[in-house]
Amino acid sequence: MRCPSVLLLGYAAAVAAADPSGATTLGQLALHKVLQDSREVFGVESDNNSSRPYANWMSSVPDATPLAHLNIPGTHDAATWNYSQATQDALAYATRCDGGAGPAPAQVYRTQRYGAAAALDAGVRFFDLRFAFDPLDRDLVFWHGAALLSARATVDDVLFAFYAWLEAHPGEAVLLSFQYEGGTKEGAGFDGAVRDRLRGVLGSDAARRYIRQDSGRLGTVGESRGKIVLVRRFDMGGDGAEDEVLPGLHLGPGQWLDNDRRGFELVYNRTSNETAYVEDYYEPSDLGANSTVAENIQAKMDAVKTHLEKAAAAAGDAADSLFITFASGENDANVPHVFPQTMALGNGTEVTPDGGVNHQLVKLLGEMRGSRLGVVVLDFFDEPAELVGLVLGF
Incomplete structure (x- = not known):
């Protein structure tokens, strides 16, 4: 693997203009921090060219091709690559234990060996991600069932990592499946606080730039290049009107x-x-x-x-x-x-x-x-x- 700091600064260089003097700009440093924070979930890319045979496979697909006609590799519970018994022990305060039985073994929760960065370069274009509030109800983070996968990487951080990758691979498109993870702690639910935070994430300037903003249609390769197509496995509640206008496809849990x-x-x-x-x-x-x-x-x-x-x-x-x-x-x-x-x-x-x-x-x-x-x-x-x-x- 490349040194993570070198990799992430490379990503930053792809999306932030360099100072004419060659010095690192404040924007690059800020993005570098965000990408470093995302690493526990997003991962790092490989410096081995043989592991990146399909890093740009969409670039040769005609623009008019419907996304539905493509064969698209995906990863299930993509955020679990870095989860281990050591992670579980370090985050034991957040892993739910029903009936005093203790948490399930770490291998119950881990479904990948590599994070999204390596998967993207390997050709994967669909990512299954599960989110909920952190244990202190401050920000949205990633879980698999009762297992908190990182106390550091927020949904915002990881989305920025996807944005940076797309900036460096403008001919590609990514489908992100976001599912609300229930049962993370007693009393947790997809309540108003979670919805408000999610609205902030999906309504940011960066999200509007990199997430396709139309709703209810999968569309074509051409209109998706350099973009994320959101697959929403959650309901915003109310009368359902918001679900009809949020970006992406609404594949609700009901x-x-x-x-x-x-x-x-x-x-x-x-x-x-x-x-x-x-x-x-x-x-x-x-x-x-x-x-x-x-x-x-x-x-x-x-x-x-x-x-x-x-x-x-x-x-x-x-x-x-x-x-x-x-x-x-x-x-x-x-x-x-x-x-x-x-x-x-x-x-x-x-x-x-x-x-x-x-x-x-x-x-x-x-x-x-x-x-x-x-x-x-x-x-x-x-x-x-x-x-x-x-x-x-x-």
Whole structure:
């Protein structure tokens, strides 16, 4: 990895004008601090060119291409890359413990090995992020379930890191899925204070510049270059009028079916009937509490395969619809536990002879090469090494 201070100052140089004398400007120093603060969630890019084969893959896509027609690699719970037992111990004051049982092991919460910076350079363009207030209700930060992922990196900081990356890669576009994380502490909820803070984040001058401001339509590559398309997995409450005018796509929790093996459809624009088709079978709990690791992987893989084949075969209005397939999953209530890493990569023994979902997905994507897949959301996106390229169809 590059030295983080060198990397972040490089980002700053891309988005702030240098002093004619060559000295670092105050704007560069300010951005450097923001990006440094974001690092625990956003991560750092690799200085290895071989890990950046698809850093600019969108630049060759014609402007008129609908985003819905693309194959877009994504990362599930993208902010968890830096979460470890040491992180959990350091932030023990903030990790919720129901019934005195103590927090779940750190590996329950971690779903990635690399942060958004490395994922962007590897070709990932969809990021699943979960936010809520920090333990003192001062600012919006990132969580996975009860686990606070960083006490330092705010939503504002991480958005600035995405803005900086887009400034340096103006031919690319990014889809950010923002979900409110409930259950972070007793009594927490998506209340007026959270909504007011979120309005401030999304209404800032920087957000208006880098987040596409239209609502309820996915649009084309051309109108999205250098921009973020926001995917809103939260409801602003009230009569719903605000949800209709905020930027991006409103995929509200009221329409998002929980742990549905079959997948579901969700209308995000009732005027034009624009629809998202989603598979989010994240926990094969219907197998019972004593299912094998291989059975869990197979159940998840079956749901993924069915949904990808549905995306590939879509015709009529569905051909222009958004498809999102979550290849991620876990089953920590099972005995033995099936952690996210186990589901994605297997456990490296004869118990999982075909590997995890990611390994089986490589074979499936090879067979489906040339098909439209939509967004494919991955845990541990970096393994196997060819996985992202196969999602892209390269």
